[in-house]
Amino acid sequence: xxxxxxxxxxxxxxxxxxxxxxxxxxxKLLPEEDILYIGDTARVPYGTxxxxxxxxxxxxxxxxxxxxxxxxxxxxxxxSSAVSLALLRExxxxxxxxxxxxxxxxxxxxxxxxxxxxxxxxxTIKTGSYERAIREIDNSIEVSGIACPxxxxxxxxxxxxxxxxxxxxxxYLSSIRYNNVDTLVLGCTHYPMIKNVIEKFVQLPLIDSAxxxxxxxxxxxxxxxxxxxxxxxxxRNFFVSDxxxxxxxxxEKFLGHKILxxxxxxLGG
Amino acid sequence: xxxxxxxxxxxxxxxxxxxxxxxxxxxKLLPEEDILYIGDTARVPYGTxxxxxxxxxxxxxxxxxxxxxxxxxxxxxxxSSAVSLALLRExxxxxxxxxxxxxxxxxxxxxxxxxxxxxxxxxTIKTGSYERAIREIDNSIEVSGIACPxxxxxxxxxxxxxxxxxxxxxxYLSSIRYNNVDTLVLGCTHYPMIKNVIEKFVQLPLIDSAxxxxxxxxxxxxxxxxxxxxxxxxxRNFFVSDxxxxxxxxxEKFLGHKILxxxxxxLGG
Numbered sequence: 364x365x366x367x368x369x370x371x372x373x374x375x376x377x378x379x380x381x382x383x384x385x386x387x388x389x390x391k392l393l394p395e396e397d398i399l400y401i402g403d404t405a406r407v408p409y410g411t412x413x414x415x416x417x418x419x420x421x422x423x424x425x426x427x428x429x430x431x432x433x434x435x436x437x438x439x440x441x442x443s444s445a446v447s448l449a450l451l452r453e454x455x456x457x458x459x460x461x462x463x464x465x466x467x468x469x470x471x472x473x474x475x476x477x478x479x480x481x482x483x484x485x486x487t488i489k490t491g492s493y494e495r496a497i498r499e500i501d502n503s504i505e506v507s508g509i510a511c512p513x514x515x516x517x518x519x520x521x522x523x524x525x526x527x528x529x530x531x532x533x534x535y536l537s538s539i540r541y542n543n544v545d546t547l548v549l550g551c552t553h554y555p556m557i558k559n560v561i562e563k564f565v566q567l568p569l570i571d572s573a574x575x576x577x578x579x580x581x582x583x584x585x586x587x588x589x590x591x592x593x594x595x596x597x598x599r600n601f602f603v604s605d606x607x608x609x610x611x612x613x614x615e616k617f618l619g620h621k622i623l624x625x626x627x628x629x630l631g632g
Numbered sequence: 633x634x635x636x637x638x639x640x641x642x643x644x645x646x647x648x649x650x651x652x653x654x655x656x657x658x659x660k661l662l663p664e665e666d667i668l669y670i671g672d673t674a675r676v677p678y679g680t681x682x683x684x685x686x687x688x689x690x691x692x693x694x695x696x697x698x699x700x701x702x703x704x705x706x707x708x709x710x711x712s713s714a715v716s717l718a719l720l721r722e723x724x725x726x727x728x729x730x731x732x733x734x735x736x737x738x739x740x741x742x743x744x745x746x747x748x749x750x751x752x753x754x755x756t757i758k759t760g761s762y763e764r765a766i767r768e769i770d771n772s773i774e775v776s777g778i779a780c781p782x783x784x785x786x787x788x789x790x791x792x793x794x795x796x797x798x799x800x801x802x803x804y805l806s807s808i809r810y811n812n813v814d815t816l817v818l819g820c821t822h823y824p825m826i827k828n829v830i831e832k833f834v835q836l837p838l839i840d841s842a843x844x845x846x847x848x849x850x851x852x853x854x855x856x857x858x859x860x861x862x863x864x865x866x867x868r869n870f871f872v873s874d875x876x877x878x879x880x881x882x883x884e885k886f887l888g889h890k891i892l893x894x895x896x897x898x899l900g901g
Binding site for chain 1: 674675676680681685781784785786788790791795796799800803827870874875878
């Protein structure tokens with residue numbers, strides 16, 4: 364196992380393109396850092412799979428990134444963060460940062476009425492991971508979870524505005540309006556792409572886990588004194604388990620940058 | 633390799649629950665036949681994966697069914713039928729029936745204006761498999777393909793009627809209205825679930841591949857003289873690679889029957 368050093372890249376994995384919203388925030392906050400990103404596009408979506416399967420996939424992704432030498436592992440997938448973070452922390456000798464804890468912490472800081480709603484994929488909501496993370500910080504907070512399984516396919520179709528996304532937001536989120544909730548957590552890395560639509564409908568402050576996770580990454584690198592010292596050229600490399608062209612095409616909108624340097628890899632199996 | 637006999641079950645595979653619409657039609661037409669069904673729910677959806685990956689998954693599914701002893705293999709998944717039928721026919725010594733050819737044949741018989749539209753997942757449309765199958769029968773027919781990637785998640789969410797599905801049908805299918813098309817092929821096994829919505833909007837005769845495939849299965853069993861002779865109890869068994877509870881819950885609506893006898897299996901890997 365290589366010793367962790369400041370020149371090493373940050374490793375990020377997600378089931379697909381969603382984690383690119385996290386990478387985007389990390390790039391904003393830490394523009395000098397090298398980054399390795401895995402999109403496990405052959406096995407996307409994780410959100411509808413069983414916890415055991417998600418954990419197995421997460422281990423395989425993490426093992427691949429570790430083999431390349433990374434200084435911190437970012438689990439940019441809510442489903443993986445929800446079910447496999449403890450396992451990854453046990454198995455690997457680097458800091459492992461999920462998207463659930465930073466989002467939960469920010470929500471607690473924000474909520475005054477102590478009523479928080481979380482939206483996410485089926486598995487994220489079913490596992491109750493945000494609820495647990497929030498209650499660990501403040502046991503008196505009421506948390507309601509709402510699964511919104513259609514948001515991801517609608518976002519990946521690129522229908523970021525218009526009737527279909529508006530109506531779907533309305534169908535999933537109208538209950539929030541009558542619940543005295545004062546803070547809404549976007550518990551899926553895809554959702555920042557339709558942040559405006561959601562915000563307009565719920566009229567509440569939103570917690571964007573991508574933003575909060577990037578802050579957490581920065582803070583961990585600072586604490587461990589392994590921030591990258593400026594060194595000129597920055598390298599960002601992408602690995603996908605299927606369809607690199609599609610990843611580049613769809614992912615570009617998520618990352619806000621052209622996606623170059625994509626390599627197709629075999630994971631697991 | 634066991635010799636094919638009339639008591640053996642029919643083997644069916646799909647990436648998930650969609651193929652159950654095919655199984656439903658087979659059960660209607662051939663109520664005495666035993667059936668083994670694989671839903672590869674750990675790796676669903678196939679429609680967004682590369683042809684190589686889909687072929688690998690198809691082989692693994694077929695191998696599993698063959699190991700149980702089946703008399704005919706039904707590839708109840710449009711994506712698999714589109715990309716891996718020739719390979720399966722080469723590898724296995726039973727009749728292999730896909731959903732593309734029967735649907736294509738029925739469409740050709742139906743169309744008078746010789747303008748057919750096909751709707752399906754991204755991969756099914758991109759591979760042009762229906763177009764090819766239709767043109768092989770009649771080269772003078774014009775075929776237009778429309779990818780409708782949101783239909784599957786909307787159907788699996790159970791939103792089979794209402795604004796969201798109506799609007800989505802409208803968005804994907806309004807071009808058909810101005811194209812002199814006289815026949816529409818449902819090129820995805822999920823789509824029969826929203827047949828009424830589609831029919832109402834396009835006002836055209838629809839070809840349901842599930843129905844056509846069941847007819848083809850019956851005809852092949854008759855020709856080979858391996859129809860099941862009535863033998864009392866009928867057994868239907870389901871294998872899934874992930875989340876049996878969810879498969880049972882969602883699948884019930886597709887099959888129109890309670891789903892019992894589900895076993896979780898490992899495929900590939």
